[in-house]
Amino acid sequence: MKPHFLFWPLLAMSALGHAQVPDEGLQFSHKDWDLACNKTDECLAMGYSPGDGIDGVSLALQREAGPDAPISGYLLYADIKAEPPVVPVRLMIDGADLGELNQDGDTSFSLSEDQVEALMGRLSGSAEITFVDRQGSSRTLSDAGAAAVLIKMDELQERLGTPGAAIRKGDENEEWVPRPRPRPPAVEHPPLVENRPGDAQLADDPALRQALAKTVNTLHPCPDLEAGNSAKPLTIERLDEHRLVVSTQCSANSFNTATGFWVVEDRPPYLAQLVTEAGTQFDRRYAQISSWQLRRALGDCQLHSYWVWDGMRFVLSYRNGYNRCRGFRYGAWSMPTYLR
Structure with a gap:
């Protein structure tokens, strides 16, 4: 099953304050990056290959609300008209080999904690980020807009200046970061009345x-x-x-x-x-x-x-x-x- 349908978990309520995502959710875009957050205060930052082509890659960085919440990284190769990569796929930043990605499917991969950390340290600058398969085929990830999107995510989750911030790290107390809000209970529907002949x-x-x-x-x-x-x-x-x-x-x-x-x-x-x-x-x-x-x-x-x-x-x-x-x-x- 393709992992790009990410499920947003039901998260525990905290007595502390909550982050700033409105109930209707939020979307934000800058250049080649997008951000989506929902009312649980979980966010997903998404970057793409440069340009408008249909044979590139997309990287997702997912993070829940709350202190010390890690960032998870996922990679997808375009799969409608592009050829799938020949595994293994490796992460390269400015020519440095950061190792193989974990394969989740034919065109889907996940990043290790070390690979995510290395990426986060370079997305705020001007880095050459590529994913290279066994045959040497390379796909570039754009960093244009990444800093703005990640700062927005930190702002919404009230992490700016904390050790867990994606971009603007600092020494503010991580425990002050608001806990996630719970997802409301699912809508329960009553039994429907059967159709009548005259309807x-x-x-x-x-x-x-x-x-x-x-x-x-x-x-x-x-x-x-x-x-x-x-x-x-x-x-x-x-x-x-x-x-x-x-x-x-x-x-x-x-x-x-x-x-x-x-x-x-x-x-x-x-x-x-x-x-x-x-x-x-x-x-x-x-x-x-x-x-x-x-x-x-x-x-x-x-x-x-x-x-x-x-x-x-x-x-x-x-x-x-x-x-x-x-x-x-x-x-x-x-x-x-x-x-x-």
Whole structure:
């Protein structure tokens, strides 16, 4: 299994203060590096090969909140059109051999603590960082933007000036670094009521389609909802005794189909509430709407979200809001900036 879908653990609560990541999470980018942090105050810094090519590498540096939290390092080779490396793969910094990486998969690797420490000491300057396989094929990691991203991570986790800081180390007391916040408990959904014989017939009511259309604006279009004789059919699933989830295709292209989802009452005037105009499917088993939207046809970047029915509304429970289109299948790293 590819390791780039990193799981964000449930972390213990502390009586000390917390770091500064907002509840909705945070994303930050500078040059060839990105940062994603979520409400547990865990952060993931990601760097790429220079340029916009699709045959490079990406490095992820992951760190939890809290005193003395280590930084873990992971490497991925682009895997859609690029050739996989011939193992072993070695880390080279300014020509110095820092040793072999641990192989996790055909194109995925992890770094040792010593290799991560060596990297951290050079990312704030101007270093030549390469990964070389057994056949001598070399991939360069850009350090452009790394310092800004790592300083931002230290700032959000309130580590600036401590021995555990990634960049600006100092002698401040490491125990003052805020502990992680716990991830809220998962949304629990009630049992759904089975569909009734008359539910599907509501799809033929023009008033229902009109109620859906009133919730859509120009910023979130759904052109296939009102397309005259070519309007897409409505799909209806019952949620409870008086509410339904209604869906229909909103738009489509060669690599994506965007489906709109609404919660409506089961009789006029329906009182429709839009959940998303860019969903993918509704899963009755988990009372969950999911959205997987590719950002381009190559399939190397995507937007990914989940909403769970809590008995009153669909609650956003997960959002992977951004990843770069650089030749990695579905994007190099999972970046859940929002967690619930």
